[in-house]
Amino acid sequence: MKARLLLEDGTLFEGTAFGSEGRSAGEVVFNTGITGYQEVLSDPSYCGQIVTMTYPLIGNYGVNRDDFEAIRPWVSGFVVRKHENTPSNWRALSNVDQLLKQYGIPGISGIDTRMLTRKLRQHGTMKGLLTTGAETLPELHEQLGVTRLARDHVARVSTPHIYRSPGAKERIVVVDFGVKLGMVRELTSRGCDVVVVPHNATAEQIRSFAPDGVLLSNGPGDPQDVPYAVETIRALLGEVPLFGICLGHQLFALACGADTGKLAFGHRGANHPVKELATGRCIITSQNHGYTVIEDTIASTELEVTYINNNDGTVEGLRHKYAPAFSVQFHPEAAPGPYDSNLLFDQFLELIHQFQSGRAAGQRFAAPAKITETPVTPPAPAAASAPREGELVYAQK
Template sequence: MQARLLLEDGTLFTGKSFGAEGETTGEVVFNTGITGYQEVLSDPSYCGQIVTMTYPLIGNYGITRDDFESVAPSVHGFVVRRHETVPSNWRAQYSVDDLLKEYGIVGISDIDTRMLTRIIRHHGTMKGIITTSTKSEQELREMLLSTDLRRDQVARTSTKHIYSSPGAKERIVLVDFGAKSGILRELTQRGCDVVVVPHDVTADEIRKLHPDGIQLSNGPGDPKDVPHAVKMISELLGEYPIFGICLGHQLFALACGADTERLKFGHRGGNHPVKDLRTGRCYITSQNHGYTVNEQSIANTELEITHINNNDKTIEGLKHKKYPAFTVQYHPEAAPGPFDNSYLFDEFLQMIRDHKNQHPEKPRQAILAAAVKGDF
């Protein structure tokens, strides 16, 4: 079956349909990963986006449930040069085509993805529509122009209820803005008692959970579309150690008085070089974001830049000068190195232990006694 991809600038690509039939709109972006297409499809940070894979052959090692980063994919469409219908891998349970059909995701193959990527790099990300229908190009153009990009992606991908992954060590409240399962995996592997909470959790609700530290997750969209999270972070800053990843990094920056801005075509792939300014070491990182922290806005805050992107010098890491809190723009749980950046979770836990040593809690009996006397 024929499929078409129409961009808002009028560029039309005609190829073959795979996955589900129908129509879908979204922001057209590209990912430069050679492998990891399943992690891309299941990453909640792609909610609302039509993802183009720049590597020409997708699907050759199939799909396995063990590698999902979320319960269900959130992408709005999938664009590839060629997709493999019969994967060759002992772990494969089914094909990319099967996965897209299962979750109603429209895909298009056999188009010039190199040309598409060059258009996005030159003009920036833009709206697009994929269709398997016979509608005219004019009808598709009108549909596309009348469709607004989503701004509720965090609410769509975040958990609706609090749940826990019990552990014997530090209690971590993981604020889910569209969290990848890899973050929960890294924390539980270290024995943490993890409580996952929705994106709209309040500071008081977090306090009632008595955390040792707070993990701010990744997520989709513009950080300025989540003002309630900025308020929550600003209220808890200095009270608990904080570690933010990707969207969590951007929200933390906003909470500290910095500003964020849109990138022309974003960073999406598994080979982005990031320099640690403290050590001079360069790490290969996995990234997926369309916004960045504005460097000039850092000047009037108590934030310190710890990491930069070696390609375009954008900010990749921040640390608060006064409080126990740090963040990174990239994904340390994604393992492109494969384990080069997992040390950040160890630094987070060490920061929590240092904070507890410097601010020991009173015994519970003393707190209760003081409350009875009216000292509180």
């Protein structure tokens, strides 16, 4: 079956359909990851987007039960150079085609994804229409022209109900703006008592759980589309340690008086270099975002920059000078990606301990000189951290 992808600039791609039949509109973006397509498909931050994979072969290791980042895929469409329908991996339970069919998501293969990626890099992300139907080209142009992209993505992907993953240690309230399961896994693996609340939970509701810390999760779309979250963060700032990731990072910045703006084509992939300003150390990170904190707006706030992107110099991390709060634009839980920044979850827990110790002593919290510590000698990997079969391992020298 034939499928077509029409961009708002009039460019038309024709290829082979896979996944579901039908028509879907969304923002066309690209991801540079070599592996991790299952995590990309199920990342709520991709809600409303037609995702192009720059790596040419997708589907070769199938779909398994372990690598989902949400209970279902959230992309609006999937674009690949070559789709492999017969996976070869012992963990595979199905293939990408079956997964997309199950959730009504159309896909297109056999197009020049290099050309599409170059166009998006040159002109920025743009609206697109992916269809398997027999509409004429003028009809497709008309349909795309009248399509308005939604702005309620956070409300669509967030949990409607409060749920808990019990633990014996610190209680962490996760505000779900589109949380990836990897973040919950990282907290529960450290023994935390995790309570996940909806995107529109109020400060009073969050306080009712007596949290030791609050994690502001990732999520889709423009941070300025969720002003209620900014007010909630502002109300909690200084009362309890805060850790923002991706969209949570941008909302934290807005709550502190900084501003955000849209990037031309965003950062989406698992190999983005980020520099920690306090140490000069460079880490490789997993990223998925189309918006950024505008650096020029930070000077008038009580924030300071902790990380920058080595490719384009954009802000990748912030901390508050006086309150126990910090944030990063990248994904320390990876999934998929390198584990260079995974220690940020440990540093969040250490920040909680510092805050509690100071409060018990009647002292005002003082932000540490730097957020991260660079070990002189990397620790030997524990037996429990041995990689699973089929999992990439990133080694630091």
